[in-house]
Amino acid sequence: MSYDFKKIESKWQEFWAKNRIFKAQNKSSKPKFYVLDMFPYPSGAGLHVGHPLGYIASDIYARYKRHKGFNVLHPQGYDSFGLPAEQYAIETGQHPANTTDKNIKRYREQLDRLGFSFDWSREIRTSNSNYYKWTQSFFLLMFNHYYCNDKNKSRPIEDLIKIFEIEGNRRINAVTDRKVELFNSSEWNSFSFKKKQNILINYRLAYLAEKDVNWCPKLGTVLANDEIINGVSERGGYTVVKKKMKQWSLRITAYAERLLEDLNLIDWPDALKEMQRNWIGKSKGARVFFDIKGFDDKIEVYTTRPDTIFGATFLTLAPELEIVKKINSKSNKKEVLKYIDSTLKKSQLDRMSDIREITGVFTGAYAIHPFTRKLIPIWIGDYVLADYGTGSVMGVPCGDQRDYDFAKKFKISIVNIFKNVSIEKEAFTDKSETIITNSSFLNNLSFEKAFETVIKELEKNGLGFKEVNYKLRDAVFSRQRYWGEPIPIYYKEKVPVPLNFESLPLNLPEVENYLPGKEGAPPLSNANSWAWDEKNNKVVKNKYIDDKNIFPLELNTMPGWAGSSWYFYRYMDSENEENFADSKIISYWKDVDLYVGGSEHATGHLLYSRFWQKFLFDLELVPVKEYSKKLINQGMILGNSAFIYRKVGENVFVSKKLIKNLSDFDPIRIDIKYLINEDELDIKNLKISSSDFSNSKFICENGKFFAKREIEKMSKSKYNVVNPDEICDKYGADTLRMYEMFLGPIEQAKPWNTSGISGVHGFLKKLWRLFYDNEILIVNDSNPSKEMLKTLHSTIKKVTDDIESFSFNTCISSFMICVNELQNLKCRSRKILEKLIILLSPFAPHISEEIWERLGNSNSISEVDYPIFDQKYLIENEKNYPISFNGKFRFNINLSLSLTNNEIKEIVLSDNKTVNFLKSKKVKKVIIVPNKIINIVF
């Protein structure tokens, strides 16, 4: 009997599903362990071999933890709202829900073949209304809260209203996106409903505001910063322009400091934490006020180098600022307006390609230096961003390269305020070597000293104050799309009013088509029933909108990251109708112990979900500040694309090595299924299957035609995808699982290469032969030899250590060595072989279950305890290091050490206990820890 993986794998997959082996219990005496995968977006292309990489790793760990006696929660679901389904709907008229269902079915089939230990009873879909009901409820909570800086947490908006009623807003210390006018209590109480709402919206955590947003005309929607790659849309690669639009935003900036600070609490990859730190972009500096000559207004600038204030020779304002139009003099008016206009028209891409090209216009106005009282010119320039800091900077040419270039180009004076430094060629920006001169009371101070001194002076004279800034922007939350969560808001007197909680979910309406409506209105404007009956709390037809109780509903939907910001809590209690999850169940599972997913979500999902968590934490809906203790980023599996070369202008293809001059040829992408033996082209097959090539001529070398291979991202459009189904058919899921782990370190990107898979498959066949000689089970109850025990226990140790550190690739090596050694030792001992098979079962669960059963066990192998390493079976060889040394040594358990050094002759360690060595005057202490370092201190 040989290793019949097809029969084995379908048998056990059925068994696991039927017996609900992996169903997690919400009550258990066992310790809990929550293993989470980033749930997939079910695209139409199905899975390729790259997708399951992370799932395999997390599945191994989940199965391992079950063996170790944990109550493991390992769920899976679908992030099923999203753009591709909608684009497909626009093209074909099919409802996105239908295509999404179809795709999910296909995904599930593919996932099921790989033998994952998911608890499918907890499956969730973000596009189901019983799920997005809660996403909507969290939006309402954000709408009904504001961020209180004094308590440093979110508080109910009612608290704020109460304060307004008693004393107005003068003493309020809350996060707002712009300055709010000041009022006292009697003023507040006299305000109309509309006016009150327009004030409150400035404080809400979910707020509506006119914003410069990234508008993608081709997609007909706005995009968040993290959805733009190199100035074009991540999806489709379309141009993006700045546009002013009224948009919903979430006040993530209120949490900037906590998001930064709490990175210290979590065990996430350093690279990813660093990305989040940079994205948050904290900087310390000062705000400085400049008077404007001839105006009452002041210009406020933000600077991280207030120590260089005496080097400021001009101010530059962002062209978009309101004040620009006010202060520019008549003589320059035309030029200034033209410049403002051209800035607004530029697309993201233009602005990026124009990088370092210096442009700007003098406004004709002058500011007054706060200390010297000298006049300095006010310019505008698009290198100053309107939405960072104050949108204005003080130009210090000697201390900032951009200011330096600007001053040089426009012949503005440059003052050197650095001691013993030349600024002939470029600005001097090294803070650590800065010594200030030529600067009145700051002379001879270092950067740190000058920084503190000048801020004190500014604050004393009311000329400015210390300030911290963040690059992080509030998250735009409106999308002009159909296939997303409706925002539970209606408009009364053009003011947004939240639906009450009881009327959720606000279901996505049916629409006739999914394109934008009139005048670019979002697709929801195409719905006939999309108005809110306030009295009866229900959706009604738009035609009643003139009725005094009926109001228009919000037309925008939520972005893709809304549903994924809290889904890990829904898995805990996915059926709950009363709450997003029961609070007792939440306090049992608490948080995610291991989260596995791609690093491409570093500044998107992984930041938004942390923000969402902190908000829920403030409301005491969740028990922890961070939802995921540990995160592992799996690297991408890359595809190996194939190109063949066609002579320019001819239908003639030439084999790779015969080409001398590449410029005479066009590379043509072909599907890798037409390749045999790595890079040889199957011309016959290609000609038959693809009409494009049926009349082509192929020039071969030695009768064979070779293609060029190139490593790039695996994708359907690049014709380089490898389908896991094919691998399962040919080698089985256990082989695929092990091979994907064997390819290399989990977090590294690595190209897919099928040629190595035979080694792993051969291992499983060899493993089978350890138990079976043809038809006969050869395992017996003989006692194992010392060597066998040593092999087993060193494998237990290596594999356990490596699983704990997520080095799954070296685990596989250890298994291979173990099986080889046991084969050589002709091991037949059940005591050894049973343990080996348990050890292997997280990696190759199907074959392990099968063998386990054939050995006469009636329970599932997943319910068995993991073997425990016993040190006594490891006997290390004695090692001699005939050298003199100074410092640390590392040995295994038994040690004999001779030294040629005159001072120490011998250190002998045996049985971990007796230590003999000749005392030396120079040796102060010898610390010996078994299996650790021997530290000899001189």
Add this chain to the structure above:
RNA sequence: GCCUCGGUGGCGGAAUUGGUAGACGCGCUGGAUUCAAAAUCCAGUUCUUUCGAGAGUGUGGGUUCGAUUCCCACCCGAGGUACCA
């Protein structure tokens, strides 16, 4: 430009905290079994070599009895970021 990570045979990659570099797998070479193939098994496989040995972990220095590992400078690659004052 800045930030982060990395660079080891023909290839994917091992090497615990500074202690025999190249584990394990692929590929390749030779052999066994076979009518033959598949499958399987055994041996070899960093490079150079006058077969004594010598060189060798991107390059050049340094620390150390000893460096793939630590330090400095540089080169190359991947990812992130894009005028953030």
